[in-house]
Amino acid sequence: MTNSISDLGESDCYLITGTNTTENHPVIATFIKRAVTQKGAKLILVDPRNIDLARYATVWLRQKPGTDIAWLNGMMNVIITEGLADEKFIAERTENFDALKATVSKYTPEYVEEISGISAADLKAAARLYAGANAAAIVYAMGITQHITGTDNVKSCANLAMLTGNIGRPGTGVNPLRGQNNVQGACDMACLPGNLPAYKKVGEAADRKPFEDAWGVKLPEKAGLTIPKILDGAAHGTVKALYVMGENPMMSDPDITHVEKALKNLDLLVVQDIFLNETAELADVVLPTASWAEKEGTYTNTERRVQLIRKAVEAPGQAKPDWEVITMLANKLGAGWKYDSARDILNEINKVTVSYAGISYDRLEKNSLQWPCPNTEHPGTPILHTAAFTRGKGLFSVCEHIPAAELPDDEYPFLLTTGRILYQYHTATMSRRSKGLVSRTPEAFIELNPSDARNLGVSQGDKLEISSRRGSIEVVAEVNDRCEQGVVFIPFHYSEAAVNRLTNPAIDPVANIPEYKVSAVKIKRVA
Amino acid sequence: MSITIDGKELEFTPGQTVYEVAKANGIYIPVLCHHEQLKPVGACRVCVVEVEKARSLVASCAMPAENGMIVYTNTERVLQARKLAVELLMTQGHHNCITCENSGDCVLQDLAYSLGIEAPRFSEPKEIKALEQANEMIVRDMNKCVLCGLCVRACNEIQVNQVLDYTGRGPTAAVGPAFGNLYENSDCVFCGECVRICPVGALFEKQGRFQGRADDLDKVRTTCAYCGVGCQMDVNVKNGKIVKITTPREDAPAPNFGSLCIKGRFGYDFEGHADRLTTPLIRKDGELKEASWDEAILYVAEKLNAIKKNSGPDAVAGFSSARCTNEENYLFQKFLRAVIGTNNVDHCARL
Ligand code: SF4
Ligand code: SF4
Ligand code: SF4
Ligand code: FES
Secondary structure, eight states: OOSOHHHHTTOSEEEEESOOHHHHSHHHHHHHHHHHHHHOOEEEEEOSSOOGGGGGOSEEEOOOTTOHHHHHHHHHHHHHHTTOSOHHHHHHHEEOHHHHHHHHTTOOHHHHHHHHOOOHHHHHHHHHHHHHOSSEEEEEOHHHHSSTTHHHHHHHHHHHHHHTTOSSSTTOSEEEOOSBTTHHHHHHTTOSTTEETTTEETTOHHHHHHHHHHHTSOOOOSOOOOHHHHHHHHHHTSOOEEEEESOOHHHHSSOHHHHHHHHHTOSEEEEEESSOOTTGGGOSEEEEBOOGGGSOEEEEOTTSEEEEEOOOSOOSTTOBOHHHHHHHHHHHTTOOOOOOSHHHHHHHHHHHOGGGTTOOHHHHHHOOEESOOOSTTOOOOSSSOSSSBTTBSEEOOOOOOOOOSSOOOSSSOEEEEEEOOTTOOTTOTTGGGOHHHHHHOOSOEEEEOHHHHHHHTOOTTOEEEEEOSSOEEEEEEEEOTTSOTTEEEEESOOGGGOGGGTSOOOBOTTTOOBOTTOEEEEEEEOO | OEEEETTEEEEOOTTOBHHHHHHHTTOOOOOSSOOTTSOOOOOSOTTEEEETTOSSOEETTTOBOOTTOEEESSOHHHHHHHHHHHHHHHTTSOOOGGGOTTTTSOHHHHHHHHTTOSSOSSOOOSOOOOOBOOSSSEEEOGGGOOOOOHHHHIIIIISOOOOEEEESOGGGOEEEEGGGOOGGGTTOOOOOHHHHHOSSTTEEESTTTTSOOGGGOEEEEEEOSSBTTOOEEEEEEETTEEEEEEOOSSSOOTTTTTOOOHHHHHOGGGTTOTTOOOSOEEEETTEEEEOOHHHHHHHHHHHHHHHHHHHOGGGEEEEEOTTSOHHHHHHHHHIIIIIIOOOOEEEGGGO
16 A cells, blocks of 8 residues: 555545455455545445445446456546646656546547446546545555456556545555455565565666675576466476465466366475465475464565564464474575574564665564664654655556456356455465354355346355356355346355356466456356 | 643643543543543443532533633542442443453443442342344343443444444333344444443453453454454463454554454454364375474475476475465575575465
């Protein structure tokens, strides 16, 4: 997030898209709901599903999944045409505006209506609300990123914020909500194939140098492979060993049938986890680890806030914290590492990672801190880009609408979109082992519109077989008005009905993110 | 602008209540139906104070401070009124502290004790209500409800879940989901804000019941294991076991200020689950068999070495975890880059 969670309470207008916030970031949703119900803030919701936030929305635009660039460009078209852009901000803080203007000029509300199904009048109303606010915040999540155009979707959100000067001030910003507790930290720490910690580039000699000095080795220059490419490599035999720490690709990755083939083709699969998850079942070696309550360390939340976790209880049996396991293995391979605690490791991170330099364990014992925090006197940074962007001027990117990779047709007439629900979490290895959470949502389901249900002769609770070009699963019918006719939703938490057997592995060419939000399926009643 | 409380002249900013000015200056006034995150309603009269020139005692939680006001928090008149208020609250239901989950962590118990109430002057109602235990998360014991309304206001004003409301009047007055529904059959999403804020033992965590009370619990401050909000919470531990998850009732820190969702508050029990892995496993003859750490680490190291030697470092790859710590993620990529020599490291950020 460019801004902070508390800061979200200061907005007088929200543009919320691709996040079912009340279910997936429930506590962040409370800030938004309070501002709307108690302070009169406006809420523009753009979501294909009738999610809980629709109840609070000033306007709700129901786009066809996979048409985000179109409506975002459309909003910009209206803002420019009606003279609502922030000329001063554009002149002082951005570049490439003319190219943006030229591109969005063809996305008239009428043209956007054809592509996205959003009425021209609603689009105009939304554009005026957003541009007219003093402080407007864009909030998004995987509904924006999990498309073949994910990168351009994100850039389009940034375009819209810059066009109206809604960046760098309290209550504004472009605020992606990160799904998992430490996805932000895993990125910061460079568990990414092209990065070194703090977003340095493996391909730049100058970026590698400090790490080579600190670690005392020569580092590889060639960017590594992303998850989809690693799995392809495994399938083709070029990747021979895979080490999986706290991950479950047999549930979380698209086209699981392909994933399974790839994993079985490896010479060595090591899985380090707290449970024998679906991936561990295929492993050659399984290493037991401590859970979050059984070890020390830090997580970085979605607003870049670094916070401690503390050991409350002992790990079961011989399970050890992940850092201890990696250290043992590195030392067996002759690395000579000397870490005795999470604190030792954070000390090293402080030394090699500029944005974390001032975030010491001692300070965290007292207070959390938001990076960038370059020294131990620095108070941390609640809002990014207040005076300038990381690259100096903000660059308007030119993005064009591209249809989703696989759209419904005669054989697979329904558009499937996937996601999470309040009562479960990711691949559910944890949440499906919690009595309370299981009691709320015991089995996999599909959300189906009442008209579609009627046409298919399906009633509430019927068992249905859902198939795509890649596989099929069985789920229970949940007939409600959350999805529009022709669109269905299945959460991805259930291994016995893993929706990623159906999803399309088509990926965004830049970020390599799979298009989980759009694939084509057919539906059949089972007995 | 200043007011005088118990002889001390104190500055205040317009809009502050007498209670807030007192609290900010370390002067103790007890409150029960008031909470710092909610609008005051002035219902219980536990917080009464004497204001010079005012005819009756005033509820300090709802009284805006005014320039020149002279306030006393501790006069005999105040103590008598406070006692009466507490006695009335105590006899609205049945407060059997012996087996109450909140004993030791109860605003009413503290008040009764500190005011020296041996036995309330009034008698308790005859009726004993059945506990609501239909769901796995929250137990409701309406015998202990003092009708402070905090749960209703927290559900509506803090979480904005709009589930709880006041029902009935006089002797049938109650709080709960509309139409007297059970939590289970209402729109309740089990965030547990009502449990956090209830000042007595009327709402409590089901799985923690009879597992340990305030005095035997160690609270360990930590960060939620689930989503990217990073809520701060306290793991309550007794005899090496997690009993429940709580958040501070007051002065709770960012980013969540005491709020959680069902996953954070009630989804912790995977930790002690029987399915936890407790020993390394190595596949032998097609089956995963128990092994020692030494065997397992040696096995992995030898295999990795061989693959690296025969096929080069880029034949090795690693998936890291968005659920592990920064320290672990840092070491994981350092391991692949500096020890193995490949940049083939990624994690599930996109999934
Ligand atoms: S658990 Fe949350 S939603 Fe349910 S009644 Fe309590 S405050 Fe309201
Ligand atoms: S249940 Fe608790 S919080 Fe709600 S009114 Fe009764 S005593 Fe107050
Ligand atoms: S309590 Fe809920 S909202 Fe808070 S971090 Fe945990 S999962 Fe996220
Ligand atoms: S706390 Fe002030 S009236 Fe209840």
